[in-house]
Every structure is written in structure tokens, then in C-alpha cells.
Amino acid sequence: MFWADRIAQEIKEKVTPRRGAGKPILIRDEKTASGRVHVGSMRGVAIHGALAAALTDMGVANEFKYEINDFDPFDGLPNYLDASVYGPLLGSQLYKTPSPDPSAPNFAEFYGEEFKKVITDSGYHPEFYRASELYLSGKMDEAIRLVITHAKRIGEIYKEVSGSQKVSEWLPINVICENCGKVSMTKASDFDGETVAYTCVAVKLDWGGIGCGHEGRVSPFGGKAKLPWKPEWAAKWYVLGVDVEGAGKDHSTKGGARDVANHIARDVFGIEPPFDVPYEFFLVGGQKMSSSKGRGSSAREIADLVPPKIFRLALLGKEINQAFNFDPEGETIPTLFDQYDKLADSFAAGVQDDYARLFRLVENNMESEPSVPFRMRFSQLAFAVQMPHIDLYKAAEELKGSALTDADKAELDERARYAKNWLTSYAPEKYRFALQETLPEAASSLSTLQKQALTRIKELLEKSTSPEDLHTGIHALKDELSIPAGELFSAIYLAFLGKKEGPKAGWFLATLDKTFALTRLEEAAK
């Protein structure tokens, strides 16, 4: 069974009874808007989105809520921001930190909006909300009271589960300093039922935040304080009634954040933690690159490299316990297109298997039959767009063997657009080609046997009637001349492209102006 169906089935069996009949299952995920969002966060969006779709398909009502966390502190300085402006703001809340661009009201909205756009552009439409809405509306107040009054138990959980020791008067709450507005540096104690005492500690933290030294008493309710990460995670499950929430495997280790939050959920809030879906990383160029350091690893930048359906394939195509490495400079992009083509062909042939389920999710179409247009292989198309003599529609029509439909043309145009973009940005050298107007220098290395082969190819081209005919004729030369395939084909590519590799030879030669091709073959064979 396809992973999304398998997990959805498990959710249906385990979660529906405790949720109660008729109530939709709540699926939740979140991202802190602390800068440009790394593409890895899209895997969570896609997994939760796929589970929502699979549950709906099973007839299980559900909602998918996505939180843009804007109430967290700004706790890391991305390298694309001016340190002299943003450095002193470290430790303040994201929704109160100024936006780097006047188009957004604050920092969190600026980066949150960019990420939301990637999510919706990728075909996912969760209900978005912000963490500040939960706190400022007072919805978190009851949970805050429960956390503060169970400080001792939470301290024990930290110690038992994760091994971290808290000081005895510690209260698990971060007051927002009334003097400097920072939240990370405050230490609270002595809850009297209405207010807590706090100090804004004027010691520089390892990530650069520093408090102002202010001391006071304040109510921790109504958005004047926020819970630390792990109690907050459990509090959100309690407040919203979350049934399903997965997280990256880095949070899901024993003694990790999820483990601590699960204990708090049971012991402090008296609820069963949501159904967990731990998943592996989505890497860029082999590393779990952080968005503050990496170039080109943000969700926006990676999503822009391929059409949304190909992006969804990258996000959903692997089992969730397997990492995916998106390498824009390697084979990832052509490979994804090839995988898509295989899925599409199999689906069009009526095969009903796991790949058909994946294809539906990739197509974002669980209800009707996705239509499958004609597709030119990406590597071939990437070659074709670099050849000014090739008319793309004509070439595709010849490959298809019949006239192109509007859907075929749209698919072709889309692929061509992404192929051109890839060629001007990340494509490896082996995919870059230029038809050489004069005999390339590299062709001077051709052996006598290769030259002999080119003379025979010239004869074949003179009388050939189709690319297939030419293709068969060229392949027959391997035996006829006892020439290894590599030498045979590289002779052709060296003569026209000045490189040892190229596209399908018969097809390529047939696309060329015949007189030009014959002249070149003759020149190269001299």
C-alpha cells in the first residue's frame, strides 16, 4: 500500500474512535517565520497535505491547519540581513521585528508570506493561522496557567525524558520584557495566581541575544508571555485539539522535543498526543543546508526550479523514512522528470498500483481521471531548446507521430521554460550543447575507424527516410565496422557538437539541415 494510504488507514483506525464520530480530524503543522524558509519544511507540508487527501479519499473528514509561528523570538541572524540593523533586535518577537521590506508589516509576515505563497503555488491549501492570534486572543491562557502551575512536574519531565536539569524556582514561561520587548532573556518565578516576577537577564546568550536587566512583575496572560518551545508544542495540541502532527526526525528521537512534549501532553494537559508521523530530511545538494547559510536552498528557490507537479513528486515520491536529496547541480531534475513520465505512462496504461496512488497525489487529483499529455523526455527537450534549428512543436509532433493537442503544447512549453531556466543556472556541463557552425577543433582527434564510420553515416543519411531508419542503420555499423558503440557515437557528437556525448544520434542527425549535415560528415571524415 502506498505510504500515504497506509498511514491514513492507521490514523482512521487509531484516531477516529478518540476523536468521536462526525468530528473532522485535525491535522496540524507549523513553521517559525525566522527568515527565508528552507525547502525541507515543504516536506512536512506535503506529507500532511497527502495524508489529508488520502483521508478525504477514504471518506474521513479532516482539516489541515498550518501555523506561521510569528510569536517566537528572532534568535538567529541570517547572512542576508544587515547585522548592524538586525543584530540588536535578536531576542525580540518575530511579529514585532521590522520587516526587511516595506511590503510587509513585520518580519514574520514578510518571510511567512513568501513561504505561504510557495505552499499554495505547490498546490497545498491548508487553513493558515498565526501563533500571535492564539496568544493575543487569550486562547493560550488556560494552557499557560496549567503549565505554570505544573512547573515542578514539567521540570521532572525534562529531567526524566531529556536529562536536562532546571533550577528549583524555574517557571516554564518567557515573559515579554516590558522595558525592551525581548522575550528570550527573561527568567520568571513566583506565580501568585495572577502575575509572575521576572528578570530580563543582561547576559549575552550564545546566539547573540542580550537582555536589558529590567525586573518586574507582570501577568503572563493575554500575549504578555509565551511558553517555551516544548510545553508550547503540547499546549497548542491541547488548545486546538490536534489529532495528527508529524515532525522531522531530528525532533522525534528518544528524549527529543517530541518525546518531552508528549509527556507534557499526558501529564499536564491530560490528553493523548497527536498521531505522530516522523519523517526524514529533504536535503539540498546532500546537506541539510540551513536557510541562513545555504544559497539556493530556500523553499522559494527550489520550488521555482521545477513545475509544481514535479516538486510534489520530489516531496512525496520517497517513503517518509527515507531522505531525499535535491541536487540542482546534479541529475535530480532530469531524473524527476523521467520518474514522472514513468508514473504517467503507467497510469495512462491503467495500472492500479502504489505508483498510481502517487501519481494522483502528484497530479493533485484524487477524484477525476488525470489526463496525461504527450511528453518529450526532459533531457532530449533540454537538448532541443539549445538547438536554434529545432522547431520544438515540429520535433515533438514527429516523436508523438500525430498532431499535438493544446494540452501537449502546454506541457511542452512548460518543460521548455523550466529546461531553459535550468540550463542557464544549475545544469551540469554534460547537458550543455551548442551546434558548432564550423568543424569543431575536438573533431581533429577522430581515429581512422571513426572517420570510416562517419563516411558510412553520410551514405546512410543520404538515403534515409526516417530518424528510426537512420538509427537502425547507425547501430548496424557497430558490427559492420567492428567499432565500439562509444567510439561510433562520440564520432558523431564530436563532429557536430565538439563533445563526446549527445542526444539520440539518429534523431539528432534527422533534425539537422540535410545539406549542412552531409557537408559536415564529409569534412569530419577527411
Ligand SMILES: [Zn+2]
Ligand atoms: Zn528587557
